Amino acid sequence: MTVKSSQICAPIFIDGSALKISTLRLLNADGSLVDDLQAPDITEDMAGKIYSDMVYTRILDQRMLRAQRQGRLSFYLTCTGEEASVVGTAAAFSADDMIMGQYREQAALRCRGFTTEQFMHQLLSNASDLGKGRQMPIHYGSRELNFMTISSPLATQIPQAAGYAYGQKLAGNNACTLCYFGDGAASEGDFHAGLNMAAVLKSPVVFVARNNGYAISTPSAEQYAGDGIAPRGIGYGIKTIRVDGNDILAVYAAASEARAIAVKEQCPVLIETMSYRLGAHSTSDDPSGYRSHEEEEEWRQRDPINRMKNWLIKKNWWDESRDEQLQNKFHDEILHELKLAEKCPKPPLADIIDDVYKVPPEHLIEQLKSLQTHVAKYPDNYRTHGDGCQ
């Protein structure tokens, strides 16, 4: 009797590092293509839109960071350094596809057409905020744009995305779900549940693990001991790819293919984008306590926006003066909308009990009434800034 090929007859352990996953890369830092590859399948229009959305996001982030420092916003969080990971994936999906993000994917929302005004209303918790001023800044959401409202508890959107995509499969309209999460969130139990369920139940969902090296202060070396997130996909039986997250062409190519697989084969796909969070975790954070300037500088050299710009220029699709124009336009627009939004009213007090249930039950109506009576008696104690706006 001989040993079948899938058998071994000595207790040899497979090393934890046995499965090394390569990284897809198409674009060099100078904008040339790796190995003189063929030009990837991307139109000038699409490239322009992607680039524009990346630049917009960068400027929005810079501007809002400053606004937060000036005390005009209570909180902010940038996508800086990861614009290619986010726009490159989101751009490969259709408007019918649901996006379920973590919180650092404002670039995807921009890509879907969220307006500057809408950003500002959310960030300032205005009455016109689609979320009615209930959540902290950056917790965007829009039914119209199929962008699920952001939720702070990490990784909860992962099994939800598996379920949402299962519903899309039953509906049979060839839409799928795009689900983002970070390298830190991938340690939560919900990650495991969500990926495994999507694989077993064949949900058409594309998971994008944004591996940016940190979860607040925790470097990935203290987050996992394996080779990142990608090998886990294989463990679940999910088709998986790792890409250079600062290489827009690689990200877009992988995402386009991933969406095609998810919809055609009605199954999940995992993309791990390797990148770096260039800024602080959020405006509450100061990274100097846990990482070096040198490390940051090194990654700044690999800026995804510059890399794409170099490619666009090489292709004669772009030039520096148009770049400056674009930046100025965005800059002005954002500042203008911020100022307008600052003059807008806050949501009315009565909103406080809405949407707990579809119809407010009696006890909530009572609680609101007695609150209104109280607030009327002590108006000075409950003033909210901002009143009057067109």
Added chain:
Amino acid sequence: MTVKSSQICAPIFIDGSALKISTLRLLNADGSLVDDLQAPDITEDMAGKIYSDMVYTRILDQRMLRAQRQGRLSFYLTCTGEEASVVGTAAAFSADDMIMGQYREQAALRCRGFTTEQFMHQLLSNASDLGKGRQMPIHYGSRELNFMTISSPLATQIPQAAGYAYGQKLAGNNACTLCYFGDGAASEGDFHAGLNMAAVLKSPVVFVARNNGYAISTPSAEQYAGDGIAPRGIGYGIKTIRVDGNDILAVYAAASEARAIAVKEQCPVLIETMSYRLGAHSTSDDPSGYRSHEEEEEWRQRDPINRMKNWLIKKNWWDESRDEQLQNKFHDEILHELKLAEKCPKPPLADIIDDVYKVPPEHLIEQLKSLQTHVAKYPDNYRTHGDGCQ
């Protein structure tokens, strides 16, 4: 500029089935060694003890199953078919090592020296049960034997084992933890948390995934879409092996080596034992609703106890008449102890508030007092069977 070997330049997805893990097997069904291997490193004494513990467990299970059908126990659950996976692993560990099981590992407890009397007291919720009659049958535990009390919520022991082993590492006494769980439990979020934390924090714990093909009625094809549990170990960066769980020599060899690695390298190791749950999930279950007799029969042919017996006989370490003697001895002993235990008293009422806290707080003492008054008034409503025993 050339592509580094870890880079790819086309969006080729790694297939979910890319990592196929082989199975360690040393022993053929007839008791001969695979490929005429060298005899493995196991003494006659150790082999005898292992075999005896496997046989004991089989007989205990058969006898208790019958007792449950006769209404003498409220519940039972057998290890039948998986004795080699359990004894073969437990036997490779030292008495100082903590065992944290799921619930189907009574064979490991036997291996540690739990007596028949102790089994009976737990199964009958007697006053002499170490667990004070508080949990359902089969929820054994013994501090003396370093066998953590079984808990019903699945997979909770996995991160606990990672923490327990971390404590052992700090204590520096070269002990480690042996943690069992099933193919179903491995879908819980706690599995992910536990394995990842053990890998990152370098806990000396050996995880044994008992893959027996089912979680109650759910076959593994509806539990996971990947190649079982083993590839996940690689994903976490954990040294991993898969073994034929019905092959005692393979299991023991893998477990011995795993323990050595865990203690020497102070890190986790994962073993996946491929086997089959030959009986029902528990006495509350009837497998005929979800699987075929043929499938069961096929696996019955691979019975781990028979396979080991054939090997022992081939080695002249055993014969059929000793086998019959041993079986009879266990049979009689178990029946005898069951009868004795049935005559034993149940725990006293006052026990009901003990161990909620180390010292019962005032409100619990009050609740007990009023309960005692009430029970004294309605003694007939609260009789528990079984009184008087030596």
Added chain:
Amino acid sequence: MTEVTHMNLLQAVNNGLDTAMAADEKVICLGEDIGQFGGVFRATSNLKEKYGHLRCFNTPLTEQGIAGFAIGLAAQGCIAVAEIQFADYIFPAFDQIVNEAAKFRYRSGDEFNCGGLTIRAPYGGGIDGGLYHSQSPEAYFCHTPGLKVVIPSNAYQAKGLLLAAIRDPDPVIFFEPKAIYRASVGEVPNEDYELELGVAEVMQQGSDITLLGWGAQMIQIGKAAKLAAAEGISCEIIDLRTLLPWDRGTVVDSVNKTGRLLISHEAPLTGGFSGEIAATIQEHCFLNLEAPIARVTGLDTPFPLIQEKQYLPDYSKIYEAIKANLAY
């Protein structure tokens, strides 16, 4: 004339699920072992056969995943009915239920909701289940705005409340008293019907004391009331049915009439939902209360095995508490 069938509570649950799935193809059932096998209690028997594996399926063994997946399904527009095998195993799903499902509509300003979600779980003692097959975790969910919590106490309620829960536009936690899955038998209409959520049921009129409970406790309360009646004590019995939001008006009216209230549940005393009810009623009926509101509940311990009978709030404990209350 409505056609009825004699069936037990478990069959009524199965019938309710069947009715919901037949009426609306958007209704999906999911959970551990609920497919082929029909669930460990058989609440989902035959549903996979009837409606296919896409609409009734086994999930991997992960309660947090089940809840999360079901929330996603509901957000997409499906009506998701998830089973948690035992209420004792609902805790791994606690974050998904309490932080996600309960806040889904609120946090999005009604851009999104998961109102199509219903989570069913057998709960309570009475089956020799010990710590982990006996718990009554309803109070944890009643402290969570955004959820509805519903508990039937008989077969008729089970079908009518379940259908209402499934179709309710808010996420509902539906606990089924497994101790009386088979013991509680009654006539159940074959047709599709709903019992309004948020409305308590006055099971018996009375004048001396109000007895309030839910689930399997209604049987203990009924027995105690009979014993009391034999001594000339007239008990009003209220089955709360929906715990969140609860029907304060019905309870207040009753207590204003009887002047006394006793609440009973299996869950431990401290932090149990009887505390909330007592606190509210003492506020609203202060001047009409003739004695302190009494609570007859489980002990403040984990649920024991061998002393289950002693642990549970049974009819004799309720009966004694009625007498003590009247003697106050």
Added chain:
Amino acid sequence: MTEVTHMNLLQAVNNGLDTAMAADEKVICLGEDIGQFGGVFRATSNLKEKYGHLRCFNTPLTEQGIAGFAIGLAAQGCIAVAEIQFADYIFPAFDQIVNEAAKFRYRSGDEFNCGGLTIRAPYGGGIDGGLYHSQSPEAYFCHTPGLKVVIPSNAYQAKGLLLAAIRDPDPVIFFEPKAIYRASVGEVPNEDYELELGVAEVMQQGSDITLLGWGAQMIQIGKAAKLAAAEGISCEIIDLRTLLPWDRGTVVDSVNKTGRLLISHEAPLTGGFSGEIAATIQEHCFLNLEAPIARVTGLDTPFPLIQEKQYLPDYSKIYEAIKANLAY
């Protein structure tokens, strides 16, 4: 004479951890970002430097893992002090805390225990945190026999109660009122001291009404009492400090004296721990109560962002409730 240092509540927590780690090398701190970085609030500043990465370390981002790992550590004999970054994120750990830690000793018949476990988490509103950086989940844990629940309201208590919690032989959930992490400043002894768990603190004697609370609410209660005093109303103020098991005796004595009770907490009303206290006190002080027990709490909604001020039970709401109670 005891040497003291002027410090805030956060520094007192840090000092308490430092004291515990210095006194016993079995004390281990773990949690997200608590190593090098010292935690997002800096409660664990310098502990990794002082005691090494084996005793103070970052964990992967998994609350269920943190709780499970810490339970295992404690079972092994270590004293595990786990941080959950925000109380809002304790729910993924709910199963490990409620089904495991709370029942560990009981289910094993005292063969094993995880009494060495303490779980710390900043909780409560007041930092513009909205739904997920503001919650007060204490009531969930107070319904769980086997746990102790402790909440300090100032720097002195924070150190003394934390040291007692860490060394207590039962698992303790320790919630820190983050709104007053920096605002609450006081003299804290440099030495090692413990404040007994299970004992409330009477902060102010009074005769007209008892005001009861915990955490950051003590500040609102204090302000309201001052306003009331200006109108000649004498308030007795009790800081509960330990919510489970709670000091019924002290509260009963006080209410028997004043005849009135007001309880305040940030958590939503329904199912909040004030319900349990009110239910118990109406039972024990029935004949001495001159008015219904009042509860001033958060609304029965998720925690809002822009309307946080309106949502919170502040001094003016407490003051109005005091006057209404006295006018009853």
